[in-house]
Amino acid sequence: MSATALSSARRVVVKVGSALLVDRKTGLKQDWLAALVDDICALTKGGAEVMVVSSGAIALGRTILGLSGPQLKLEESQAAASVGQIALASAWSRELARHDAVSGQVLVTLGDTEERRRYLNVRATISTLFKLNAVPVINENDTVATSEIRYGDNDRLAARMATMMSADLLVLLSDIDGLYTSPPDTVENASFILHVEQITPEIEAMAGAARSELSRGGMRTKLDAGKIATAAGTAMIIASGTRLNPLAAINKGERFTYFAPSAQPVKGYKTWIAGNLEPAGRLVVDAGAAAALASGKSLLPAGVKSVSGAFTRGDTVAIVTTDSREVARGLVAYDASDAVKIAGLKTSAIAGVLGYEARGAMVHRDDLVMSRTGGRSKVETGRAGE
Ligand code: GLU
Numbered sequence: 001m002s003a004t005a006l007s008s009a010r011r012v013v014v015k016v017g018s019a020l021l022v023d024r025k026t027g028l029k030q031d032w033l034a035a036l037v038d039d040i041c042a043l044t045k046g047g048a049e050v051m052v053v054s055s056g057a058i059a060l061g062r063t064i065l066g067l068s069g070p071q072l073k074l075e076e077s078q079a080a081a082s083v084g085q086i087a088l089a090s091a092w093s094r095e096l097a098r099h100d101a102v103s104g105q106v107l108v109t110l111g112d113t114e115e116r117r118r119y120l121n122v123r124a125t126i127s128t129l130f131k132l133n134a135v136p137v138i139n140e141n142d143t144v145a146t147s148e149i150r151y152g153d154n155d156r157l158a159a160r161m162a163t164m165m166s167a168d169l170l171v172l173l174s175d176i177d178g179l180y181t182s183p184p185d186t187v188e189n190a191s192f193i194l195h196v197e198q199i200t201p202e203i204e205a206m207a208g209a210a211r212s213e214l215s216r217g218g219m220r221t222k223l224d225a226g227k228i229a230t231a232a233g234t235a236m237i238i239a240s241g242t243r244l245n246p247l248a249a250i251n252k253g254e255r256f257t258y259f260a261p262s263a264q265p266v267k268g269y270k271t272w273i274a275g276n277l278e279p280a281g282r283l284v285v286d287a288g289a290a291a292a293l294a295s296g297k298s299l300l301p302a303g304v305k306s307v308s309g310a311f312t313r314g315d316t317v318a319i320v321t322t323d324s325r326e327v328a329r330g331l332v333a334y335d336a337s338d339a340v341k342i343a344g345l346k347t348s349a350i351a352g353v354l355g356y357e358a359r360g361a362m363v364h365r366d367d368l369v370m371s372r373t374g375g376r377s378k379v380e381t382g383r384a385g386e
Pocket of ligand 1: 059155
């Protein structure tokens with residue numbers, strides 16, 4: 001299955017990292033982009049719907065404006081994004097036009113996916129672009145994003161977009177060709193991983209930190225993206241983008257890491273809950289409550305040991321065990337101030353404490369998604385670079 005993952009996918013999200021698209025000295029890597037667009041149009045001509053999540057606005061803007069130095073101030077990166085995004089979008093549009101294809105720019109901020117109403121609105125727009133045979137070209141709206149309220153990396157943004165659009169496949173093109181047992185640039189005998197059945201804590205421990213000056217993400221954000229994607233039934237590939245025609249290379253059998261989608265994917269409304277990037281709070285639950293959740297029950301206040309975060313009713317919270325393992329996510333039925341008061345109480349005691357007749361569950365099972373746990377991974381025995 002993984003060998004034909006790209007050629008058989010009907011809806012694909014391709015995420016392009018900044019370091020692939022932009023050279024900090026010379027600007028946009030025109031030839032590379034042209035070759036990638038050839039690959040994309042080969043997929044669309046074969047009947048697939050393709051959307052692109054393109055990084056590179058800030059890097060390109062910095063080059064155009066001549067802003068050097070290791071770190072930009074927030075206002076400078078916002079200005080760089082403003083200049084870079086217009087150049088980036090026109091490059092995509094120009095290259096797609098060579099194939100008589102039309103592109104549609106979609107710039108999103110965190111709230112556009114975290115708020116349900118706005119999420120549905122973005123989804124409707126992208127669906128319409130697909131119906132009109134336009135290629136959506138997506139990026140974070142870095143010109144207005146602040147340091148606190150942003151995705152920050154396009155790996156997770158791309159995963160959120162892929163699950164929002166029920167894509168079959170998310171391809172992360174990167175300056176590394178996949179996941180290794182340890183970061184291959186620092187650990188000599190790192191082995192390449194071809195297939196990840198499930199992203200377990202063991203797999204997560206293999207990710208190193210971000211290494212490129214240009215991109216915000218690293219292997220860690222790629223695995224976060226993988227968790228979001230695979231839970232919703234979207235397979236993910238991490239593949240090298242450092243060659244020309246990287247998608248054609250995948251189809252020709254160049255190696256990549258394949259992350260299998262869940263066999264029981266989360267569906268519809270619950271996809272939105274599961275992919276929420278910043279839970280507003282945490283509920284620590286006892287073992288009995290964790291077992292009840294696993295058997296499909298709601299979370300009752302009696303099973304909640306402690307509450308943290310400044311959430312309001314309807315916000316997403318992470319449900320964790322006493323050893324900090326996340327077991328589920330859900331929409332909480334109480335404001336944090338009330339949740340604190342009723343944590344540990346029997347349902348019959350709630351009205352007496354709050355002074356009003358409230359709903360029983362802290363998180364109702366209809367608003368709750370279990371996290372994927374357990375599983376194994378297959379590891380190729382070859383050494384890095386072989
Ligand atoms: N949105 C950023 C940009 O276009 C890139 C974020 C990332 O590197 O993942 O510059």
